[in-house]
Amino acid sequence: xxxxxxxxxxxxxxxxxxxxxxxxxxxxxxxxxxxxxxxxxxxxxxxxxxxxxxxxxxxxxxxxxxxxxxxxxxxxxxxxxxxxxxxxxxxxxxxxxxxxxxxxxxxxxxxxxxxxxxxxxxxxxxxxxxxxxxxxxxxxxxxxxxxxxxxxxxxxxxxxxxxxxxxxxxxxxxxxxxxxxxxxxxxxxxxxxxxxxxxxxxxxxxxxxxxxxxxxxxxxxxxxxxxxxxxxxxxxxxxxxxxxxxxxxxxxxxxxxxxxxxxxxxxxxxxxxxxxxxxxxxxxxxxxxxxxxxxxxxxxxxxxxxxxxxxxxxxxxxxxxxxxxxxxxxxxxxxxxxxxxxxxxxxxxxxxxxxxxxxxxxxxxxxxxxxxxxxxxxxxxxxxxxxxxxxxxxxxxxxxxxxxxxxxxxxxxxxx
Amino acid sequence: xxxxxxxxxxxxxxxxxxxxxxxxxxxxxxxxxxxxxxxxxxxxxxxxxxxxxxxxxxxxxxxxxxxxxxxxxxxxxxxxxxxxxxxxxxxxxxxxxxxxxxxxxxxxxxxxxxxxxxxxxxxxxxxxxxxxxxxxxxxxxxxxxxxxxxxxxxxxxxxxxxxxxxx
Numbered sequence: 001x002x003x004x005x006x007x008x009x010x011x012x013x014x015x016x017x018x019x020x021x022x023x024x025x026x027x028x029x030x031x032x033x034x035x036x037x038x039x040x041x042x043x044x045x046x047x048x049x050x051x052x053x054x055x056x057x058x059x060x061x062x063x064x065x066x067x068x069x070x071x072x073x074x075x076x077x078x079x080x081x082x083x084x085x086x087x088x089x090x091x092x093x094x095x096x097x098x099x100x101x102x103x104x105x106x107x108x109x110x111x112x113x114x115x116x117x118x119x120x121x122x123x124x125x126x127x128x129x130x131x132x133x134x135x136x137x138x139x140x141x142x143x144x145x146x147x148x149x150x151x152x153x154x155x156x157x158x159x160x161x162x163x164x165x166x167x168x169x170x171x172x173x174x175x176x177x178x179x180x181x182x183x184x185x186x187x188x189x190x191x192x193x194x195x196x197x198x199x200x201x202x203x204x205x206x207x208x209x210x211x212x213x214x215x216x217x218x219x220x221x222x223x224x225x226x227x228x229x230x231x232x233x234x235x236x237x238x239x240x241x242x243x244x245x246x247x248x249x250x251x252x253x254x255x256x257x258x259x260x261x262x263x264x265x266x267x268x269x270x271x272x273x274x275x276x277x278x279x280x281x282x283x284x285x286x287x288x289x290x291x292x293x294x295x296x297x298x299x300x301x302x303x304x305x306x307x308x309x310x311x312x313x314x315x316x317x318x319x320x321x322x323x324x325x326x327x328x329x330x331x332x333x334x335x336x337x338x339x340x341x342x343x344x345x346x347x348x349x350x351x352x353x354x355x356x357x358x359x360x361x362x363x364x365x366x367x368x369x370x371x372x373x374x375x376x377x378x379x380x381x382x383x384x385x386x387x388x389x390x391x392x393x394x395x396x397x398x399x400x401x402x403x404x405x406x407x408x409x410x411x412x413x414x415x416x
Numbered sequence: 417x418x419x420x421x422x423x424x425x426x427x428x429x430x431x432x433x434x435x436x437x438x439x440x441x442x443x444x445x446x447x448x449x450x451x452x453x454x455x456x457x458x459x460x461x462x463x464x465x466x467x468x469x470x471x472x473x474x475x476x477x478x479x480x481x482x483x484x485x486x487x488x489x490x491x492x493x494x495x496x497x498x499x500x501x502x503x504x505x506x507x508x509x510x511x512x513x514x515x516x517x518x519x520x521x522x523x524x525x526x527x528x529x530x531x532x533x534x535x536x537x538x539x540x541x542x543x544x545x546x547x548x549x550x551x552x553x554x555x556x557x558x559x560x561x562x563x564x565x566x567x568x569x570x571x572x573x574x575x576x577x578x579x580x581x582x583x
Contacts, residue, residue: 023558023559023560036440036443036444036485036487037485037486039446040446040486040490044570047570047574048570048573048577049574050577063443064443064444069444071444071445072444074444075445118484119484119486120483121483121484121508123484135484135508136484136508136511137484137508137511137512137515137516138446138486138512139486139515139516139568139569139570140511140512140515140569142570143569143570143573146573146577147573147577147580149576151563185431185478185481186431186477186478186481186504186506189478189504189506190507216482219481219506219507221507274431360435360440360483361435361439361440361441362440362441362443379435379482381433381435381482382433382435382436382458382459383435383436383439383459384435384440388459
């Protein structure tokens with residue numbers, strides 16, 4: 001009987017034969033923490049009275065840096081001090097880094113067949129490159145700092161197959177929103193997701209990362225996309241160390257299987273207050289106060305290009321502000337080279353350096369009571385981006401840009 | 417976590433996310449007591465003021481979905497919550513709670529706001545004293561039970577580190 005990707009990874013990493021439901025201890029390649037999740041991890045780490053596995057740890061301040069206030073400054077300092085004290089080679093200072101998941105991929109930590117954990121729920125992003133990656137808590141991260149291993153329950157796996165050509169203005173974001181809309185926010189709870197098909201093969205890595213990024217929004221443990229030439233060539237001169245891809249068997253046993261005709265999927269929007277409240281963008285029409293483009297979900301160069309194509313030569317609607325946050329220094333630099341930053345500024349968008357700030361209602365774009373945002377991010381929970389009576393609609397970068405121009409949520413075809 | 421607990425019920429619905437449990441703007445400290453002051457601030461502002469040590473949460477499906485923030489179970493521990501009973505839990509919240517010692521029970525029980533429950537963790541029973549009804553759940557077994565009995569992931573990891581050193 002064949003094995004799924006998750007089963008194969010946990011066999012390899014535990015040295016045991018595994019079946020879904022079994023609990024194993026698995027060896028970890030990298031453990032990542034950010035400025036919000038690392039301080040509780042340091043507290044737990046001290047209780048272990050052990051030294052850190054220096055090369056496995058990646059510390060990336062991104063949530064509240066540049067520091068939003070004195071308390072967040074203290075957290076960021078604690079992280080920096082820990083990195084200096086233990087001479088950790090993989091600490092990314094403000095200015096050299098960016099949003100953690102983008103940086104983990106850009107900096108070559110992520111590769112096919114690796115097992116990576118991170119104290120951030122969107123760690124599942126790295127499945128886009130054929131890694132097994134999942135979000136964990138701070139205490140768990142601390143134990144991996146010391147021991148390089150963690151317990152896992154071997155998950156069952158659901159399979160999602162997309163065929164057909166994407167319509168204009170449809171991206172990876174719309175495919176994952178379609179899935180979450182269908183199966184619900186706990187539709188893949190405790191499970192592994194494998195996403196494949198001709199549509200996925202023709203998708204760029206950025207779009208695949210958007211899909212994997214939001215697996216947690218369906219409750220999943222991880223999401224896997226089989227690595228291919230696009231992944232291997234991206235990793236050339238980038239990846240740290242060697243890697244060995246892992247593929248599911250052709251006769252793997254799946255719990256549930258879903259098939260989609262991607263050509264039937266329009267640009268989609270998730271309405272408040274769950275990512276599963278999905279409807280076509282053309283049916284929304286809600287007036288907006290803020291348009292946000294950025295985050296680990298959609299803050300890459302491909303996302304900025306998609307938005308800039310729509311904004312070029314146009315102005316953002318009166319009474320609306322648009323905030324553009326490239327996900328990393330590298331993305332920002334590339335956007336400058338391509339003239340995208342100028343396009344955004346000409347349209348009267350505000351552009352800042354990388355931070356997670358606004359996505360989680362921290363700073364740099366918080367919403368007031370009654371305000372409405374269209375956002376390229378991943379969550380639209382109650383009060384996610386600010387006041388409890390503010391609202392967040394989730395969409396792809398083209399929908400965000402088109403809505404910024406119109407002042408209400410529209411399908412991009414209404415603008416271009 | 418084994419033994420028993422008795423407490424008053426706070427009732428919640430489905431898909432209670434970690435942004436509701438502890439809003440992101442307060443993630444500037446790992447301190448459980450400080451976090452507890454802001455638990456459920458946006459959705460139930462009375463919670464932090466009125467919660468009493470030993471109180472229990474009873475919720476629907478997918479409790480704790482969203483962010484991996486361990487600050488969520490930390491805030492509940494800081495508030496003195498003795499147990500969360502839900503039809504199902506989001507996986508990272510489940511792991512975080514088990515690992516740091518917030519008792520969770522996956523069960524579908526009847527309870528109204530303010531009811532008093534008595535839980536026997538090792539037998540797997542929840543007695544709703546206000547309704548006079550008894551509900552059963554499957555007690556933890558195997559690895560999870562030993563993890564919980566030994567005080568969570570920190571003592572577990574210390575024991576493994578000591579073993580690995582001896583080898």
